[in-house]
Amino acid sequence: MGVSHISNRSGQRSRGWSRRGILAALGAVPAAALAGCSSSADASAASDGKDAAATARAATTKKATITVTPAPGTGKAGFTSPVEVTVADGTLTSVTVAGNDGSTLSGSFNEARTKWTSARNPYSGTKYTVTAKAEGAAEASVTTFTTRSPGATFVGYFTPEAGATSGVGMPVSINFTHAVADRAAVQKAITVTAEPAVEVVGHWFSDTRLDFRPETYWAPGTKITLSLRMKDVEGADGVYGIQHKDVTFHIGREQISTVDLSAKTMTVKRNGETVAGYPVTGGGSGHTTWSGIMVISERFEQTRMESSTVGLGDEYDIPDVPHAQRLTTSGTFVHGNYWASTAVFGQQNTSHGSIGLHDTKGAGDSSVAGYKFYESSMLGDVVIVKNSGERTVDPANGLNGWNLSWADWKAGSAV
Template sequence: MGASHISNRSEQQARRWSRRGLLTVLGVTPAAAALTGCSGWAGAANGTTTASAKAAAKKPTVSVTPADGTKKAGFTSPVEVTVTGGTLASVKVTGNDGSPLAGSLNDTKTRWTSARNPYSGTKYTVTATPEGAAAHTATFTTRSPGETFLGYFTPEANSTSGVGMPVSINFTHAVKDRAAVQKAITVTAEPAVEVVGHWFGDTRLDFRPETYWAPGPTYPVSGGNAQHTTWSGIMVISERFKQTRMESSTVGLGDEYDISDVPHAQRLTASGTFVHGNYWASASAFGHQNTSHGCVGLHDAKGANDGEKTVDPANGLNGWNLPWSQWQAGSTL
């Protein structure tokens, strides 16, 4: 009886445990399966949506200045290409004549800036390619010269000039608002020195300091003879020729000379005064005799009392012949 009782209790307990285990399995497993099923479906949907959102958010957006389609864009500022949501792999800007407009990227490769301003009257095509994305193309056209005016300047950028060379700008049209134009132009020097602009009429603006940019030597010359005296005053070299032809008829002197191979000729005035090499005169003449038809080397103080006229400051780049007070008076600022 005792054993049978124990056995019955064990069987009953085993049945209860079995039912509990079965209930546990039946209760937990479907719930877990259902939960896993729901989680799997929702996660896939949410994951797809999140990936799409991230992809959309990371898509690079390119912007070009001047804007795409501009017909009369300015040409006084560099071209800029910027990107948001990414970086730039390459930028190419080409004019309608095939000439490239070079530029460079910033450190973060999010902005490209052209090294110089675009030319006037030119259509440009911009092709900007972000990293890992398709190329973006834009076009714009700058205003033509007829709608504005241009300034041609000397000396050229990165060139070497003499100590008396002013910065001279000649405009294609008469300037009405001289003050506005002069204010927009900046000329600096190293070491720093005050530089003032002076207007020669309404189409030419020159800049220079009170004294020469730096000291320089003078050389013995053979100047103009008594019939063709040389200009007195300070003259600036504005053009250089390794070799050139000099013909007297071009300066109103008939057929007095025609030399086809004048060496190392350097223009001093617009009217035809040059400093040049001379191989046909005696070496003893230089520094002692005036034998030319007006051409000289550099200004020689010994000729100041020979009845010579001082060159007009506007004749070539010779504004140094104006006292500083008169030069300043020619400024609109």
């Protein structure tokens, strides 16, 4: 009986507890289950949204990277290639390249504006500052590099001198200090222009000499500009030009003098009109005067003339030849002569190849032919010699390229 009673009470208590537990379970489990499902879904959605936003922000704020060639900080950069600026993850908005010599390098962008290339190479021996801005960068990129200096260099010495006024026959003649192997490269770096405009062409007489002239004599009053752009032009292997300059010359009046050594006379024409005539003496037998068109290239009120300097031994040595004007490199002059008899002029050809006019010792007598002709002349004036019994002067012997036809002159151009 006792056992049965206890078992029954125990069973009642067990059933009563189960109802409360079930009710509690029915009230809590679904709520917990619903709460658990809702929290997981919301967190996942929020996480996906945050990741997408972060990715978008990262894509829009990725830093643009600018690269400069030559590399920043280079101390001995090359100068035979253009400067390049590129950008990754952005577009270039502006690029400036400035040298410490005051020069700047212009350039152009590619279509996508991700690359800029200078229009020409940087100069040697120059420090450059490169300032580049990109749309995706917060600040401009500022870098520097320095180009190396060339090991060997050359220059061109030019005639006439800057600012000079010359006669209508004066070519622009350039003599280089080093033999030029790449004639085309050097000639392209040199231009000669005229006002009023006329075609001007270069002609190479040798690997160290380049002359420029028009087809016919310059017009009186012409302004001539020589532009040298030879800096860093490689004229020979490892040998670079260093000149970058413009010089101007002017042409004065036209004076053309014709020497007829058969008649032994000189006729001087100024702007087409005869202004003077002089009796002369030319080269005698064995020393005939060159014929052809010659240009006055040097002038001396007095100068020493020695036969040994022109390969004639000790035939003469005159320390004070008056009013001497050079016509050829080899030693032909038109000059005053005080040592010959006045009867020689206009009657005999007795010189060693030059053209002589009567003059006086000391070069101070304004009444004589030598003085008058000298005073009326200038560098670049034309002197034409005919009937001398000698062949035409070599066009390279002095400034005498006018003895070449225009076709032959142009054939000597490298461009």
